[in-house]
Amino acid sequence: MIDFRTDPTTYKHWKIEYAGNVARLAMDVAEDGGLFDGYELKLNSYDLGVDIELADIVQRMRFEHPEIGAVVLHSGKDRVFCAGANIRMLGGAEHAHKVNFCKFTNETRNTYEAAAEDSGQSYIAAIRGACAGGGYELALACEEIYMVDDASTSVALPEVPLLAVLPGTGGLTRVTDKRKVRRDIADVFCSMEEGAKGKKAEQWNLVDKVLPNSKFDEFVTERAAEVAGKSERPAQGVSLGNLQRTLHDDGSLEYDHVRVMLSDDKGVATVTISGPDTVPACVDDIHQQGAKGWALAAARQLDDAILHLRFNELQTGVLIFKTEGDPAAVAAYEQLLLQHRAEDWLCREIMLYWKRVLKRIDVTSRSLVALVEHGSCFAGMLAELLFSVDRSYMMEDEFEDDNRAEASLLLTEGNFGSYLMSNGLTRLQTRFLGQADLLDELKQKIGVPLVASDASECQLVTFNYDDIDWFDEIRVFLEERSSFSPDAMTGMEANLRFAGPETMETRIFGRLTAWQNWIFQRPNAVGENGALQRYGSGSRAEFDRRRV
Amino acid sequence: MSGNTEISYDSMIPNNVGLSSDKRVLKALEKWHPGYIKWWNDLIPKKFQESRVYLRTAVGVDPKGWAKFDYVKMPEYRWGILLAPQVEGRTIPCGEHVGEPAWQEVPGEYRALLRRLVVIQGDTEPASVEQQRFLGQTAPSLYDLRNLFQVNVEEGRHLWAMVYLLHKYFGADGREEANDLLRRSSGSEEAPRMLGAFNEETPDWLSFFMFTYFTDRDGKMQLESLAQSGFDPLSRTCRFMLTEEAHHMFVGETGVGRTIQKTLEVMNEAGITDPFDIQKIREHGVIDLPTLQKKLNLHYTLSLDLFGQEVSTNAANAFNSGIKGRYMEHRIDDDHRLSDATYPVSRFTGDGIQLEDVPALTAMNMRLRDDYTKDASGGVGRWNKMIEKAGVSFTLKLPHVGFNREIGAFAGQPICPEGNVLSQESYDSQVADWLPSTADGDYIQSLMVPVTEAGKYASWIAPPKVGIDNKPGDFEYVQLHMA
CATH class of the missing domain: 3.90.226.10 (2-enoyl-CoA Hydratase; Chain A, domain 1)
Structure with missing residues (x-):
């Protein structure tokens, strides 16, 4: 049984430091801390368990730490920011779990994305090391994205070329609707396994700014302080404690x-x-x-x-x-x-x-x-x-x-x-x-x-x-x-249920995830010879080339 | 296109790839060249840039006479682009395309994967030059100084080789990557080299020899498997690089060998029979065998980390797509597809170290690492023969693959060089016996005094048996520029 209740004393995958009105949230996924057997959470990849903790953090940030005006999301690991959702987990999961997993992660992204406007808590992504797939989607849901320009660090949405699925946690939609990346550039970006680094990432507006390594931490710290300064909220939160049932x-x-x-x-x-x-x-x-x-x-x-x-x-x-x-x-x-x-x-x-x-x-x-x-x-x-x-x-x-x-x-x-x-x-x-x-x-x-x-x-x-x-x-x-x-x-x-106008959010739920869920059913992704099943085996996927 | 095109000196870049008729790539490379020269000039101390060094320069690809030796100032070294001759009718040697004609152009589908391999390989080449940049100041002889520079210029040429591939076959992205190869720098805070081991400085000459023996051998294994690539230009490039790489290995093996030789000679002269009488041995200004063993332990295990995770998706993809083969792929007797084969891979579980059969495709790194261990044990055997011949009772050993690892199944586990799993406490209390301590490093450092007189050698190292290019013992391999 999956239990969504957690609290800071039991987090396995995240570390938070609070200093004044800025929180630093480090993603540091425990490889052997997967929710299920059969996969290791390498390279800061995540499964539902990691996201349950994140959802709890975001929630507690609002109630227990109203004084926080900016949250710097960074990696607790060297050379990797986040490799996205764990592929072996996805490959091994039943369809229903995949769908529910994506929905929940989307809800969490939406929640902290809305925190800036709703609660004056702005999430700022500070990317050092590879940031791919769901990793970049984590960043996309932040208000601002900063990246190190060290000739290695990159952002990427490699789902299509690597796995024959979509960056379904808001990736495609936020690239066009939020970052306002031109659609043909978005097409290029979402088809390239290796993603974009340095100036190119900045030119394409995939990140707000790239900075040399030596200036990066200082810049992010200053920026976070500046952003947090806009928010004026008291220091006394209410403790959520544990949920009893x-x-x-x-x-x-x-x-x-x-x-x-x-x-x-x-x-x-x-x-x-x-x-x-x-x-x-x-x-x-x-x-x-x-x-x-x-x-x-x-x-x-x-x-x-x-x-x-x-x-x-x-x-x-x-x-x-x-x-x-x-x-x-x-x-x-x-x-x-x-x-x-x-x-x-x-x-x-x-x-x-x-x-x-x-x-x-x-x-x-x-x-x-x-x-x-x-x-x-x-x-x-x-x-x-x-x-x-x-x-x-x-x-x-x-x-x-x-x-x-x-x-x-x-x-x-x-x-x-x-x-x-x-x-x-x-x-x-x-x-x-x-x-x-x-x-x-x-x-x-x-x-x-x-x-x-x-x-x-x-x-x-x-x-x-x-x-x-x-x-x-x-x-x-x-x-x-x-x-x-x-x-x-x-x-x-x-x-x-959703008559009326489209918003980024309805597009994420109604188009992106609906298409993703369709792809998640198709043999090209999940069939025996599909990309998701074959990922990691070394064998190439075999596609049915007919368009549907 | 014939592989035997004569070296073209009519342009800035010696090559056998018909560069002068390939205006597009020529232009791109000429653009890249100033950045490269700047990199080189910033890196190597001025004194040595002005010195005349007796270097070999690759001038052709004929196995019987591919290089010529002469004095040259390093910035004037002709870093060329040389590919092994094209083999008529070559086919893809492995993976799902086995038997199909080798690719002469990058297949679109594998562009990203191929480019990443070329970039990673390319990144290690200048990295080692950067790691070794301070060694010139403390060379134990002009012979060794020359060998250092030979290795350096050839690593530089290997960078050129990878950069050529990027410019020729990978379009605008390739050009960007080629520029980034000069932007990253070993140990840099701003933009470090891609692999961790290539961001450590090489602090002394013994480390240099160990590095060229153990770490360059990783490079050799990688080149060997890229030489099996179905992408023919990469295969041909790597095959030619391997002919140069052999010298680097030679520098490593003989460097360590000469260090051992001197120690043995000194022990015999002084009548020291106990190889563990470290203090007494060190009094004579040589490096004792137990310390050599510790250095060996360190460099061997650091090099093992370069093979990556035992089970790897990227390695599986690279093999299956025919982009990277196994060591000596052509000599292996199987279907070269490995669709159903398995390979035993080390695992570390609560019950200790175990081998587990996994799909062979995913175990490429483990297999290459096993081949590496075999390859690396050859020289160790030859060093032991020297020790035995000198009548000293000591045997150098490659430690267990689980010892001192930071990547893979054994990462961070308290495993001793014999392969026993210890408690963390027990491990911590003994680790100074297995890896060089700061004191060991200080001692080695204290021996690093430059010797610049032709035919003379520092206290801790014996002269070579044979000179480079058969030159006599007092040959002046480097005509040092005196400012």
Whole structure:
């Protein structure tokens, strides 16, 4: 089982030094520290385990070290920055693991890429030694890239010529969309195994600047200080500590605020999120509660649960989201965060964390369903779940022998701009694409509890059923859904979820990784004689030369 | 194109590749040349640049008379481009293209791989000159000084050879790489040489001899396997380089041999029978055999590291694509494809040192290293014969391949020269018995006094049995420029 929980005392692959408002993050991968058997993590190559630690570092940087304004990403090894994802690991991994691995690494890259704008934490890549494939993708997600000009150090995306796959962790897209490398130059760069060094790398804008070895460290240090100086945040973070959970034999999972139950055949997982018992009175309370406060704790638990299901429960095709609690309490909690997000870093970080968790749900390749039952609390950030899922069902009127409060939704100001999707729109904007007037009307409903008939009228849920139809409709829907091809579901859902404009992020998830996942299925890459399988054997891949 | 084109002195660069009719490459090389000359002039002390050195210059590729000897000032040395004659109908000797006609042009598919091999090979050539730059000041004789410079100019020529290939066959990228070969520099903070071992200074003459015996022999093995390349120009280039490389090996073997010889002579004269009576031996200004063993241990193991990881994807690709063969590929009796063959490779596990059969394709480095060990043991045997003949009870040995390694299966493991796995503590407490200590280095350094009178030799080294080009014992190999 893959566990995403880690903490600084157990890191194997990264070393961090904090000095004032600059952190130096050294990648120093332990060769024998692979998550699975059968490969060695040579030359600072990485597997999921390395990335799990990085994700944890990036997360803790924001919560535990708000004082940090710049993070210098460098190598802890001589002569190599990072050789990218470990090829033997990829060659030996099942398709599903490859896909999930790429998705997770992409999410982590996006997270630290966004940290500059969101949190004033800028990542700066300081490249000394070979930086290839996923190694350069790590750098590409940084705000700035500096490289030593020593006639050896180079950046490269050698996936196509070497492995017959794509630089799929944002590589192709960031080269054109972020670094603004002209497309024909990008074509040249992405076809050359050896990459580009020195001035050429700078001319092609693959790096921001190359410097002689003797001036490099000083320059990077100065630059980091300069960048960090722009950010003004307090020194006192909140400790995230360890995430506690209980995993039962039947696969069910319990956290303080989140429960995951699996159906008998494990085809359906029900994720239930409990709302807050109490609402903090003021910002100080939020700081006081730290990682224990509901909003932060629940986000963290939900995040972990989603990752757990993605990697460890592959047969679970449907995720049902439920909530329980007082919608008004959720809305009030969120209101406090919203109100203070401008001046209080922690309020802001908690909101941003919800934004990321919701985005993670958006790109989770399972059929997503929300059941708005009596006693639920779909308000604010939890209401976002309704607009993230593929379908939602809401209980209407009283149910026999059910004395919970009648199901009602609560829209908040947060639903209109705090949790942007990867396409740069709110989920409501995406849901009602091109219907601005409808959105204006909806704004009028902020703070008004909406029972099933209202929610249906406002087009906020797919269906509402009373207790005559509810159980059968849900059962039939789940049985039907489970009978469809999982691949067709993944494809259909991913297409329907992201209406509207393209952004770099949607292009990374929707094009780059979709093509990559196609290539990952093709014999030219993964067949017995394909490039990925043959890599390292010395034998050349045999390609089916017909274009598809 | 005939391989026997006469050397063309009508241009700046002696060659047998028809350079004068290849305007494009000629122009490129003439552009590169000033940078090279600057590199050379910056490197070698002025005093020696002005001196006349009795050097051999490659003037043709006929095995019977390819070189001529004469006095020359080094900056005026004619660094030429000479390829072994083209063999009619040569085929690719190994890998999946075995039996196909050898490539006369770079196959697009293998451009990057080939270029990298040429660049790595090219990078080591000037590196060793840089490592040896201070040795001229302490040469034990004019004979040795001349040998040093001979090795240096020929390494320079080997750089030329690789640069020619880059210019001729690898287009604009090749030109860039050729320039970078002059940008990187041994031990430089700014732009070090590519391989770690080539960034260490050669501190004394014994190190130089050990280097030419052990490390240049790695170079020889690499050249031997590149001489098997299906890319014919590379093969022909390396075949000719090997004829020069033999002299470097000779300098190493005889240099160490003459050091041993002097030690044995002194021991016999002084009546010292115990080779371990180091103090007494050193009193006579020679290098004791145990210290020689330590130097041998050091240089042999550093050279083993140059073969890289035992199991290597790059090496497998290079063989399979027909770009780099095995040592003596043509004499090996198998299918030369190795699609199903295995080769035993050293592994270090919790249970100690083991051999494990792996696909032979991936074990190219290990195989070449094994061939190297065999090749390197020859000279050690001849040194031992000298010791035996002198009646001294001492045997020089190549240490176990697991000893003192930084690359590969044994990297960082506490393995003693006999091949036993020790505890780290036990290893640390004995390592001074196996590798030269600072005190050993200081002692050797103290012997490094220059001797510039023709026919005279420093205290620690015997004269050669035969002079270069059969010159008499008092021949003035270097006419030193006195400023």
